[in-house]
């Protein structure tokens with residue numbers, strides 16, 4: 001195998017390795033992302049906390065209402081018992097009963113509003129719970145698929161690393177140096193370009209017949225490398 005094609009193989013492996021490492025990093029980043037799940041969980045937790053709080057208020061209101069009923073009952077009993085004879089006292093008692101009844105009505109209105117509020121939080125808690133469970137399941141599925149991809153990429157990376165190591169010891173150091181030089185010069189991942197029908201496949205410029213001949217000879221005789229006169233890449237057949 002000529003130096004040129006050895007370099008072309010190396011280029012393929014190195015570019016493949018770079019891609020695998022990039023994809024691997026991407027996967028790891030995705031694996032650490034839990035934002036949708038966290039948001040859904042927080043939404044659910046907020047809804048159940050609000051529901052709990054509304055129910056507690058409802059319970060307090062209920063107790064207050066029961067106390068009120070009892071008090072009204074007692075005052076009414078006193079009012080109609082005939083025990084209170086003083087007209088002034090009697091009328092005060094009557095006024096008090098009326099006032100208590102008004103307060104009771106107010107409490108009943110509040111209780112009705114609270115029933116609606118509790119209902120609303122209950123259904124919101126159910127909806128956010130369902131949403132959270134869905135996100136959680138999706139996340140789990142996504143996690144499994146990402147972990148599979150991660151494993152595959154890890155294997156791919158170690159295979160490509162081994163290939164690269166093996167290649168590096170067989171490639172002529174001068175050829176390798178020139179390859180690295182062109183890589184830096186072009187500042188990209190393609191330092192080797194193939195010739196197709198006399199045209200450099202990287203820059204699409206036709207190469208002179210003399211150069212074409214040299215490339216063909218170089219490949220069979222494994223001597224010096226030829227570069228494209230236009231883009232400077234190492235040419236191989």
Ligand SMILES: [Zn+2]
Pocket residue numbers: 193200201202203204205228229230231232233
């Ligand atoms: Zn070129």
